[in-house]
Amino acid sequence: MGAGRYSALGLLRGALGGHQHWGRAWRAGSPNGPYDVVLIGGGGHGLATAYYLAKEHGIKRIAVLEKAYIGGGNTGRNTTIVRSNYRQPQLQRLLEYSLKLWHGLSDELNYNVMFSPRGALFLGHSDADMARLAERGDALIAMGIDADLIDRDAVAKLAPLLDMGRDARWPIEGGLIQRRGGTARHDAVAWGYARAADNLGVDIIENCEVTGFLREGNRVTGVTTTRGDIAAGRTGICVAGNSGTVAGMAGLKLPIEAHTLQAWVTEPVKPMVDTVIMSQSLHCYFSQSDKGGMVGGGDPDFFPSYAQRGAPVRLEDSISQAIALMPALSRLRMVRSWAGVTDMSFDGSPIIGETPLDGLYLNGGWCYGGFKATPGSGKLYAHLLATGTSHPIAAPFDLARFAAGRTIDEVGAGPMPQNR
Amino acid sequence: MLQIPCPHCGNRNQEEFAYERSVESVVRIDDAPDVAMTALFSRANLRGEDHEIWSHMCGQWLRLTRDRMTHAISAVVPL
Numbered sequence: 001m002g003a004g005r006y007s008a009l010g011l012l013r014g015a016l017g018g019h020q021h022w023g024r025a026w027r028a029g030s031p032n033g034p035y036d037v038v039l040i041g042g043g044g045h046g047l048a049t050a051y052y053l054a055k056e057h058g059i060k061r062i063a064v065l066e067k068a069y070i071g072g073g074n075t076g077r078n079t080t081i082v083r084s085n086y087r088q089p090q091l092q093r094l095l096e097y098s099l100k101l102w103h104g105l106s107d108e109l110n111y112n113v114m115f116s117p118r119g120a121l122f123l124g125h126s127d128a129d130m131a132r133l134a135e136r137g138d139a140l141i142a143m144g145i146d147a148d149l150i151d152r153d154a155v156a157k158l159a160p161l162l163d164m165g166r167d168a169r170w171p172i173e174g175g176l177i178q179r180r181g182g183t184a185r186h187d188a189v190a191w192g193y194a195r196a197a198d199n200l201g202v203d204i205i206e207n208c209e210v211t212g213f214l215r216e217g218n219r220v221t222g223v224t225t226t227r228g229d230i231a232a233g234r235t236g237i238c239v240a241g242n243s244g245t246v247a248g249m250a251g252l253k254l255p256i257e258a259h260t261l262q263a264w265v266t267e268p269v270k271p272m273v274d275t276v277i278m279s280q281s282l283h284c285y286f287s288q289s290d291k292g293g294m295v296g297g298g299d300p301d302f303f304p305s306y307a308q309r310g311a312p313v314r315l316e317d318s319i320s321q322a323i324a325l326m327p328a329l330s331r332l333r334m335v336r337s338w339a340g341v342t343d344m345s346f347d348g349s350p351i352i353g354e355t356p357l358d359g360l361y362l363n364g365g366w367c368y369g370g371f372k373a374t375p376g377s378g379k380l381y382a383h384l385l386a387t388g389t390s391h392p393i394a395a396p397f398d399l400a401r402f403a404a405g406r407t408i409d410e411v412g413a414g415p416m417p418q419n420r
Numbered sequence: 421m422l423q424i425p426c427p428h429c430g431n432r433n434q435e436e437f438a439y440e441r442s443v444e445s446v447v448r449i450d451d452a453p454d455v456a457m458t459a460l461f462s463r464a465n466l467r468g469e470d471h472e473i474w475s476h477m478c479g480q481w482l483r484l485t486r487d488r489m490t491h492a493i494s495a496v497v498p499l
Contacts, residue, residue, distance in 0.1 A: 254463065255463070305491070346461055402461040
């Protein structure tokens with residue numbers, strides 16, 4: 001399909017012919033049910049799920065339904081950071097599973113997702129911070145995940161533009177770096193999975209909004225959409241940000257609340273930071289995109305909202321923190337800021353599992369950390385949708401954990417998403 | 421930014437308020453465990469008007485009826 005397999009030779013041929021031969025990367029699908037599996041949501045997670053369902057499980061008839069265009073939601077709104085240095089073992093296993101997939105993803109998809117393992121650095125601002133980072137590093141190493149505790153001089157060498165002064169607003173004492181972490185091109189992840197899934201026969205149907213579910217008793221047998229009814233053997237919700245709305249159409253109430261998270265980008269400049277800088281004590285993170293823009297973000301807005309716009313005060317918080325950490329940022333002009341709607345789950349961890357309805361499955365609740373999990377989430381969700389049972393890595397993230405008291409609460413905030 | 425009408429102080433900047441929880445998640449002291457669990461761990465999470473409890477820094481608590489898509493506040497009740 002399209003221009004066939006992408007290669008250096010193809011690029012050269014294009015250069016000679018004025019790049020006229022490139023075709024569509026994936027077909028414009030139309031509903032053509034019934035399907036074995038229908039996925040609601042054409043973001044990175046949904047497209048990845050479709051790809052692994054076709055590739056790993058040999059499912060023939062798969063459709064991905066997207067209400068607008070693919071990758072137009074949170075996949076295209078995050079700050080593109082990829083890492084697996086979490087604290088809870090269940091999350092470590094999940095994100096490390098995903099990180100390993102990131103490292104071979106461009107080859108796997110024959111599509112350059114521009115994954116750049118440039119290192120993800122947590123800053124420590126005090127003795128207490130350094131003790132906390134050391135403890136996390138030990139936990140990671142015990143799990144077989146790379147973590148280097150580095151001192152003040154090593155941080156200064158890694159990112160010379162950080163304010164290392166003793167009188168800095170937030171003095172830097174050291175850090176914990178995951179060198180295999182980094183960034184990726186978010187749009188390319190959606191496009192790469194879409195093209196690879198399409199090549200395996202998946203129907204990617206854009207401008208097709210799900211409006212309800214087809215039911216036979218307690219079983220979901222498909223969906224109603226703005227483009228007609230579509231029958232499905234199994235139906236997978238994969239719409240993080242809008243999980244509450246879509247699950248609500250099936251009469252379900254989830255342990256999820258929609259909150260807004262903002263991000264910002266500056267004008268592109270010459271390389272100034274070649275690693276991802278994060279401070280969990282402040283809640284500010286930034287990195288430089290391959291185009292040169294400094295991309296960053298901070299806290300969510302602390303109250304429920306489905307509006308894809310945020311309050312200026314939170315933007316000011318994260319920018320002022322970034323400027324205090326790296327004063328040179330103050331010389332750059334901000335060109336854009338935007339917001340996405342995040343699925344804030346009630347323990348801060350995602351939900352991948354069955355729902356109380358037969359044939360209906362849920363992947364959501366990714367809070368503000370879904371992008372990094374895209375490949376792993378897709379592969380694990382595909383396993384669930386193909387076999388009907390959860391992969392051992394995804395099993396702890398079932399929906400029933402909240403009632404059973406098995407929550408996976410990284411920060412111990414309980415069912416209060418605004419405190420996360 | 422929201423401007424929220426505090427029943428005690430009048431219109432004030434959102435930054436002076438804290439969102440506490442949605443009204444449906446309030447647990448009463450004599451609720452059965454399953455009722456309490458449902459209240460704590462599930463939300464309608466409506467893409468539209470919902471009822472919320474906020475507090476103002478003056479000490480006043482309030483119940484807001486607020487549209488989570490447009491941010492329009494249609495009712496304020498002092499608590």
